Amino acid sequence: MRLQAPYTAESLEALVARFGSPLFVIDCDLLRRQYRALAAALPGVSLHYALKPLPDTTVVQVLAREGSWFDLATNGEVDLVRNAGIPADRCVHTHPIKRDPDIRHALDYGVTTFVFDNPDELAKFAPYRDRVRLLLRVSFRNPQAIIDLSRKFGCDADAAIGLIEQAGRSGLRVTGLSFHVGSQVGKPDKYVEAIDTCTGIIADVQQRGLPPLEELDIGGGFAIDYLEPAPAIDSFCAPIRSALRRLPKGVRVFAEPGRFICGPAGISLSTVMGRARREGRWWYYQDDGIYGTFSGQQYDKMRFPVEPVRGHDRPRYPCVISGPTCDSLDVIAEDIPMPELEIGELLIARQIGAYTVACATDFNFFPRAKVIAVNVEP
CATH class of the missing domain: 2.40.37.10 (Lyase, Ornithine Decarboxylase; Chain A, domain 1)
Structure with a gap:
């Protein structure tokens, strides 16, 4: 139609x-327009559509044809992408707090990358140490965001090395870092701060001789127009692109946009x-x-x-x-x-x-x- x-x-x-x-009414032309605009503004960054703001099978299938990956947080979202025919290796599970059945449900589908942010959560993965890759979520409080997601999730940056070392002692592999600077963010400063801090953590891990961190999830939060206009996405992302160039070579970067893609x-x-x-x-x-x-x-x-x-x-x-x-x-x-x-x-x-x-x-x-x-x- x-x-x-x-x-x-x-x-x-x-x-x-x-x-x-x-x-x-979901206008899939606008889904494609938004996806392509963000992909152009963040070249080399894999976009994982976050299902939470609009979990819809047609949306998922349309974005999959655009080349999207997917960010999952619940069993229902796992079931939705599985029923939509999405390969599990194009999904990550980013909810920092999970029950054991949640982990098993995602693993049964084939998702192997998960997020944690504290020692108790880390311990939940011990039975699956040979099957999972972990990203450590770091907190960056952001009063400029309409929704400050780091209030609820993420470890302090100065706790990151200790948690990575604890994971190693438990036989668990931390393959990267994750952050989310909030939702409907009007300025890029906090992204730049978070990327630079994570770049320092990645360098510290290397200097300590720990297994290298190979991935960085820069979250979502890119703003859209409502009653007031949002910044143009290409200019908004320019400082973010510059910060990403300071990462060590070989680090895979991905984002988890939701609102920016489905809102308009x-x-x-x-x-x-x-x-x-x-x-x-x-x-x-x-x-x-x-x-x-x-x-x-x-x-x-x-x-x-x-x-x-x-x-x-x-x-x-x-x-x-x-x-x-x-x-x-x-x-x-x-x-x-x-x-x-x-x-x-x-x-x-x-x-x-x-x-x-x-x-x-x-x-x-x-x-x-x-x-x-x-x-x-x-």
Whole structure:
């Protein structure tokens, strides 16, 4: 099914007439565009799509045809890529905290590269010492990131050598380092700091005569446009490219982007199901909300551009856009400029592919948006 950009009102209305509302649309042309843009900005870096923000079989298969590798964190993600026909040797398992059944499930599929960040986690791999390769995750706290992932995971840089030596005494092989400087990162400085610190750890390992570190996972977090524009990806990555050139020769570098690839590829179509004047403003109630596709506003701290599908040239007034549930938390936007909307009008939200339908619920028995993919073939 083709959907030509820029989308026309007629084409969007036809989709809703066919599939219903609310509707979540994955535009695979945009997936390819984003993947290629990041690959061009980070030449020589293998891109492992992180399934977490949009775990979808079509997304995985489209990206596999682009040459993508895959970053897995749970048994469900392992099952998804296996069912999608992805070879296990194109996957890594990057969750730093796992149960033994999680390790065994990934190993049974054929994944052999895992991440750890502390002694207790390291000990879990002792029964599988002949089957696994380990990456040590290092923490780099980042107040500039919207989501600071190093708050929850990663060891201090000065603890890295000790953990690598402990792994060696246990007969476990640490083959590289990993870090993640956070999500929706606006400046590249922390990537550069992390790469330079890891370069120093790699050199220290070599000087101590320990088995060489051959891999570096630089994480994800590359920002996209929401209500404010993000930096152009090529210029954003320029300092990162320079830092990577300071690594020892032969170190394989990979990244684990999620949001950057899938975020712009998602659009949401919702229908105004009711309206009311309250305290001098129109309130518009649409059939998708905070407990559905717009869950990213709660869990991911993002705000999405929303507009009517038709009538862009009408006068606009501050209004409230609300979701459908009986919960007063279910409000999408306050004082958003909108034309006066009628019941039955369609609204479109853009840049809504990441951490949205992946986090949606059926709260209040309002069903989640139906998910479809368009432009699957180039």
